[in-house]
Amino acid sequence: MQFSAYSSPHTGHSVNVTRVMAQVLLALVPGIIAMTWYFGWGVLVNILIASTAAVAAEAFVLKLRKRAIAPAIMDLSAVVTAVLFAISIPPLLPWWLTVGGMLFAIIVVKQLYGGLGYNPFNPAMAAYVLLLVSYPTEMTSWLPPRQLDMHSLDLLTTISVIFTGNLPQGLSWDAITMATPLDEMRTKLDMGKMINEIRTSPLWGDFGGLGTEWVANWFLLGGLFLLWRRIITWHIPVSMLAALLIMATAWWLAEPDANPFPGFHLFSGGVILGAFFIATDPVTAVTTRKGQLIFGAMIGLLVYSIRSWGGYPDAVAFAVLLMNMAAPTIGYYTQPRIYGEQESKDAA
Amino acid sequence: MTAPLSRVDHFHGGIHLPDHKTESTTQPVAAMQIPSSLVLPLQQHIGAPATPIVSVGDHVLKGQLIATAGGRVSAPVHAPTSGVVTAITNHRVPHASGLSASCILIDTDGKDKWVKLPKPIANYADMDRALLIERIRESGIVGLGGATFPSSIKMEARNNSIDTLIINAAECEPYITCDDMLMREQADHIVDGIQIIQTILGVKRCLIGIEDNKPEAIKSMHAAVDAASLEETSVVTIPTLYPSGGERQLTKLLTGKEVPSHGIPANIGIVCHNVGTVYAIADAVLKGVPLISRIVTITGEGVEQPQNIHSLIGTSASELIARAGGYTGKANQLICGGPMMGFSMHTDLFPVTKGVNCLLVPSLQESPPPEPATSCIRCGKCAEVCPAQLLPQQLYWHSRSHNFDKAQDYHLFDCIECGCCSHVCPSHIQLVHYYRFAKTQIWSKEQEKRKADQARRRHDARVARLERLAAERKARMRKKKAALKSKKGGGDNAKKAAIAAAVKRTAAKKAAAKAASDSNQGATD
Numbered sequence: 001m002q003f004s005a006y007s008s009p010h011t012g013h014s015v016n017v018t019r020v021m022a023q024v025l026l027a028l029v030p031g032i033i034a035m036t037w038y039f040g041w042g043v044l045v046n047i048l049i050a051s052t053a054a055v056a057a058e059a060f061v062l063k064l065r066k067r068a069i070a071p072a073i074m075d076l077s078a079v080v081t082a083v084l085f086a087i088s089i090p091p092l093l094p095w096w097l098t099v100g101g102m103l104f105a106i107i108v109v110k111q112l113y114g115g116l117g118y119n120p121f122n123p124a125m126a127a128y129v130l131l132l133v134s135y136p137t138e139m140t141s142w143l144p145p146r147q148l149d150m151h152s153l154d155l156l157t158t159i160s161v162i163f164t165g166n167l168p169q170g171l172s173w174d175a176i177t178m179a180t181p182l183d184e185m186r187t188k189l190d191m192g193k194m195i196n197e198i199r200t201s202p203l204w205g206d207f208g209g210l211g212t213e214w215v216a217n218w219f220l221l222g223g224l225f226l227l228w229r230r231i232i233t234w235h236i237p238v239s240m241l242a243a244l245l246i247m248a249t250a251w252w253l254a255e256p257d258a259n260p261f262p263g264f265h266l267f268s269g270g271v272i273l274g275a276f277f278i279a280t281d282p283v284t285a286v287t288t289r290k291g292q293l294i295f296g297a298m299i300g301l302l303v304y305s306i307r308s309w310g311g312y313p314d315a316v317a318f319a320v321l322l323m324n325m326a327a328p329t330i331g332y333y334t335q336p337r338i339y340g341e342q343e344s345k346d347a348a
Numbered sequence: 349m350t351a352p353l354s355r356v357d358h359f360h361g362g363i364h365l366p367d368h369k370t371e372s373t374t375q376p377v378a379a380m381q382i383p384s385s386l387v388l389p390l391q392q393h394i395g396a397p398a399t400p401i402v403s404v405g406d407h408v409l410k411g412q413l414i415a416t417a418g419g420r421v422s423a424p425v426h427a428p429t430s431g432v433v434t435a436i437t438n439h440r441v442p443h444a445s446g447l448s449a450s451c452i453l454i455d456t457d458g459k460d461k462w463v464k465l466p467k468p469i470a471n472y473a474d475m476d477r478a479l480l481i482e483r484i485r486e487s488g489i490v491g492l493g494g495a496t497f498p499s500s501i502k503m504e505a506r507n508n509s510i511d512t513l514i515i516n517a518a519e520c521e522p523y524i525t526c527d528d529m530l531m532r533e534q535a536d537h538i539v540d541g542i543q544i545i546q547t548i549l550g551v552k553r554c555l556i557g558i559e560d561n562k563p564e565a566i567k568s569m570h571a572a573v574d575a576a577s578l579e580e581t582s583v584v585t586i587p588t589l590y591p592s593g594g595e596r597q598l599t600k601l602l603t604g605k606e607v608p609s610h611g612i613p614a615n616i617g618i619v620c621h622n623v624g625t626v627y628a629i630a631d632a633v634l635k636g637v638p639l640i641s642r643i644v645t646i647t648g649e650g651v652e653q654p655q656n657i658h659s660l661i662g663t664s665a666s667e668l669i670a671r672a673g674g675y676t677g678k679a680n681q682l683i684c685g686g687p688m689m690g691f692s693m694h695t696d697l698f699p700v701t702k703g704v705n706c707l708l709v710p711s712l713q714e715s716p717p718p719e720p721a722t723s724c725i726r727c728g729k730c731a732e733v734c735p736a737q738l739l740p741q742q743l744y745w746h747s748r749s750h751n752f753d754k755a756q757d758y759h760l761f762d763c764i765e766c767g768c769c770s771h772v773c774p775s776h777i778q779l780v781h782y783y784r785f786a787k788t789q790i791w792s793k794e795q796e797k798r799k800a801d802q803a804r805r806r807h808d809a810r811v812a813r814l815e816r817l818a819a820e821r822k823a824r825m826r827k828k829k830a831a832l833k834s835k836k837g838g839g840d841n842a843k844k845a846a847i848a849a850a851v852k853r854t855a856a857k858k859a860a861a862k863a864a865s866d867s868n869q870g871a872t873d
Contacts, residue, residue: 010708012716339737
């Protein structure tokens with residue numbers, strides 16, 4: 001009898017990349033629903049536009065590279081990138097910016113480096129930063145949460161605004177957009193206002209911004225799901241949030257009038273999303289446990305530093321990209337002690 | 349002593365696997381049968397191959413030595429039954445390469461006639477340990493857990509340096525049950541073997557590690573240890589977690605100590621033997637029977653009646669599978685060993701050797717062919733499960749890019765090839781395959797380097813020799829010349845002296861003659 005021979009182990013595999021990515025997408029669902037609830041249909045439209053553009057761009061490059069297209073598309077990594085990007089951008093961002101961001105993310109940041117697994121930078125964050133520095137107005141035109149929004153746009157209007165850039169009769173961009181809580185906090189602090197004064201604005205919820213803090217809660221739930229499914233480990237999120245919290249607490253204790261409550265930092269902007277979904281992107285993060293703690297903590301420190309003393313109100317994307325650069329080095333210097341490695345060797 | 353003999357520690361990583369042990373444990377170990385022919389590879393162990401001492405046409409008896417150990421790290425081979433040597437030739441052997449190697453082929457005569465065996469050593473406690481070690485060595489006993497390292501060498505560790513004997517009865521690979529069945533059925537004999545090894549090593553403390561998925565084996569081993577009333581010997585139940593049966597992992601589990609990287613358990617006062625080996629040692633010492641048979645698990649959805657068979661070494665895999673009812677329609681692969689570390693063979697026409705503990709014939713569902721690998725996403729699952737605490741994704745990266753120095757920096761050679769990383773890889777990368785590739789590349793490079801070094805040394809030696817010879821010849825010539833010269837110079841003088849002497853003599857003669865004639869003249873005057 002003739003058999004085919006393979007290399008051991010012969011047990012087959014229990015997981016695959018597609019399933020990992022699918023679970024990441026699943027974990028994002030509660031946050032996406034919350035975002036749509038608070039910020040309107042634009043969130044979903046953006047996800048659709050970004051996903052389509054990402055998948056098309058991926059297929060195009062793979063064809064150029066003469067690689068199998070189907071398996072790479074099926075691994076859903078492009079869709080994860082697209083969704084993470086789409087939920088980071090303002091809900092009414094013109095479609096061509098979303099598409100441009102995705103082309104940059106997939107073609108330049110991902111595929112030019114060799115595709116999935118080879119990209120040193122998080123594609124979604126790189127695209128976000130590219131657009132943020134190139135189109136600062138468009139990229140900061142956030143809508144207010146539904147409680148404060150007098151002009152809720154329906155689905156069709158949203159689509160029309162995104163694709164044509166024309167607002168319905170009688171509306172202006174100034175009328176429908178609003179500063180984000182982080183923006184507000186920053187501008188007002190710069191104006192020398194006290195925290196108590198700033199927080200009288202209707203923009204505020206219990207900790208962070210009205211709405212945004214609940215979106216963050218739902219992303220947190222998704223993050224816990226990823227932890228439970230062991231898609232990610234606690235090291236990066238915990239060290240990142242802890243570092244941010246420690247920094248925020250220290251400054252808040254020192255000067256409570258001029259520094260926002262620590263919880264504000266945690267539940268504003270992209271911190272929760274970043275901690276569980278973006279900094280944990282395995283391709284661009286550190287793989288050693290000790291290294292992950294350093295990586296996460298450094299992102300936390302950078303987020304606080306940039307928010308407090310830097311040029312941008314939110315900083316997760318910058319912090320993640322900066323630490324992406326440092327990841328290989330951190331990994332190299334934080335190799336775990338292997339089984340049976342002599343202590344004396346370290347001393348020597 | 350009432351102090352706890354052991355605590356169960358833990359090792360890093362490991363994976364839970366469906367154990368598939370019950371399939372092959374429903375019936376007792378099937379008795380030995382004599383096949384019509386046997387194939388005995390000269391290399392069934394780690395080390396130098398054995399040297400045949402029989403020729404084609406020789407009639408051999410059961411237990412007769414047919415090949416002697418080819419060095420210190422080697423093991424002899426014995427005839428498993430009586431018969432006639434039909435050939436000493438290359439034959440397919442159970443090896444991952446699927447290649448052939450030198451084997452002694454025997455046509456059995458069915459009489460199963462024993463050779464005169466060496467005397468049983470019942471009073472081993474009073475014997476010189478060297479004698480016992482020699483007996484184990486002469487009996488061709490090697491590690492039966494699969495490593496096939498000659499067992500006698502592990503016994504040679506100097507007295508007092510060893511304080512703990514570990515008996516590896518974990519049998520952590522799924523499907524394999526030969527050790528389980530052996531313990532269920534032969535616990536007393538195993539305990540005899542343990543006592544022999546304890547005597548040789550001069551140790552009292554012995555830990556028998558068994559995974560908790562073998563309750564019956566644990567029970568019978570407990571009973572046997574109690575019956576022998578061994579003081580510091582205990583059966584330790586360890587949690588079922590692959591690869592707890594790895595020597596290093598088991599050592600950590602049972603003692604909390606780690607075998608040094610690149611070291612052996614003896615470095616930390618531990619000697620570890622597989623339970624099957626212990627049984628063979630008892631056979632060799634107490635009965636004088638060399639290692640000519642072993643228990644082999646025949647299992648998987650691809651065989652009709654999964655079971656354990658007491659098999660003569662050299663029996664063909666096809667024969668054993670036929671004894672287990674033959675193949676089912678589902679047979680899709682033939683694996684020598686377990687699903688995690690075993691290697692697959694293209695055909696069943698190879699002999700079962702000392703190190704083959706299992707023939708696994710899985711179905712397509714049990715062992716699906718590898719799916720196409722995708723890119724590593726550095727998820728780190730592999731590092732989570734690695735029992736050697738390595739960073740498999742880094743090893744993969746550097747092995748794949750032929751960056752072997754870097755791979756060694758990441759401790760490539762501490763990899764035990766357990767396969768945990770490959771099993772959990774979501775990108776379906778055959779990681780172990782890459783590590784084996786890197787290891788063999790490094791080995792062959794080292795060998796080349798050694799060869800080159802040797803060639804260079806030879807060349808240097810030759811140059812030096814030629815120079816020396818030339819110098820010597822020159823020196824000789826010079827000496828000769830000098831000798832000639834001095835001879836020549838001396839000759840001249842001698843000649844002159846001789847001439848002078850001759851001249852003197854003639855002159856004297858002349859003078860004498862003259863004087864005589866003068867005196868004669870004077871007398872006649």
